[in-house]
Amino acid sequence: MKVHDNNTPDLHGSVVAIGAFDGMHLGHQAVIRETVNLGEIYNIPSVVYTFDTPPRAYFQNSTILMNAKEKLEMVKKLGAKQVVIASFNKDYVQKSAESFIKELNKMHPKEILVGNDFRFGKGRSGNVQLLKKYFNVRIIEPVRCTRGEVISSTRIRKLIALGDTQGVGALLGEKEGVK
Ligand SMILES: Cc1cc2nc3c(=O)[nH]c(=O)nc-3n(C[C@H](O)[C@H](O)[C@H](O)COP(=O)(O)O)c2cc1C
Numbered sequence: 037m038k039v040h041d042n043n044t045p046d047l048h049g050s051v052v053a054i055g056a057f058d059g060m061h062l063g064h065q066a067v068i069r070e071t072v073n074l075g076e077i078y079n080i081p082s083v084v085y086t087f088d089t090p091p092r093a094y095f096q097n098s099t100i101l102m103n104a105k106e107k108l109e110m111v112k113k114l115g116a117k118q119v120v121i122a123s124f125n126k127d128y129v130q131k132s133a134e135s136f137i138k139e140l141n142k143m144h145p146k147e148i149l150v151g152n153d154f155r156f157g158k159g160r161s162g163n164v165q166l167l168k169k170y171f172n173v174r175i176i177e178p179v180r181c182t183r184g185e186v187i188s189s190t191r192i193r194k195l196i197a198l199g200d201t202q203g204v205g206a207l208l209g210e211k212e213g214v215k
């Protein structure tokens with residue numbers, strides 16, 4: 037797996053998943069697996085574009101569930117061919133939505149996978165509607181836990197605060213593991 041530190045590669049084609057992916061829970065794993073599958077189908081690199089620090093930790097001081105090294109290990113296990121790690125800092129957050137779109141365009145994405153509520157660019161000004169003007173955007177169905185609730189890093193942080201390690205393990209898919 038190629039790791040691009042603060043450097044978005046020039047590619048002739050790609051399938052790109054974007055997100056914080058903090059904790060790499062079952063929902064994140066589903067997004068990355070789908071990205072990898074599509075890359076294999078189209079025979080182009082699958083790329084995970086992620087952030088260090090996670091934006092929610094930067095802006096809201098929320099607990100960080102895994103460090104960049106652990107995240108990279110998971111991305112590699114899941115089979116992504118390339119990963120971009122953007123340093124999420126005071127300079128990076130000044131980048132406009134349009135400038136982020138230009139940056140993504142360097143990879144000539146055939147498809148971009150994000151959640152319905154994905155936001156990007158200074159002040160969170162960019163949304164899925166804007167992204168769809170420039171790229172084919174695929175929205176992944178939310179993965180839910182057995183109780184029917186959507187799995188999220190926020191829920192995992194709450195379960196950790198409650199000391200529910202079994203609940204955390206279930207949302208991380210520890211029984212199922214990764215391929
Ligand atoms: C270029 C760029 C600038 C951003 N600037 C802000 C910002 O000013 N305020 C903010 O709350 N989030 C900002 N974000 C973070 C996004 O709101 C969002 O958390 C991030 O794109 C990760 O998506 P996810 O939360 O769905 O994983 C920015 C993201 C990007 C890519």
Ligand SMILES: Nc1ncnc2c1ncn2[C@@H]1O[C@H](COP(=O)(O)OP(=O)(O)OP(=O)(O)O)[C@@H](O)[C@H]1O
Pocket residue numbers: 054055056057058062063064066067092149150151152153154176177178179180186187188189190191
């Ligand atoms: N349960 C889920 N099912 C499918 N996709 C998900 C799920 N949770 C997150 N994703 C997707 O994974 C990518 C990264 O999401 P993100 O890092 O914001 O996760 P999150 O769990 O929603 O985090 P947080 O709770 O901190 O907002 C996004 O494209 C998002 O839509």
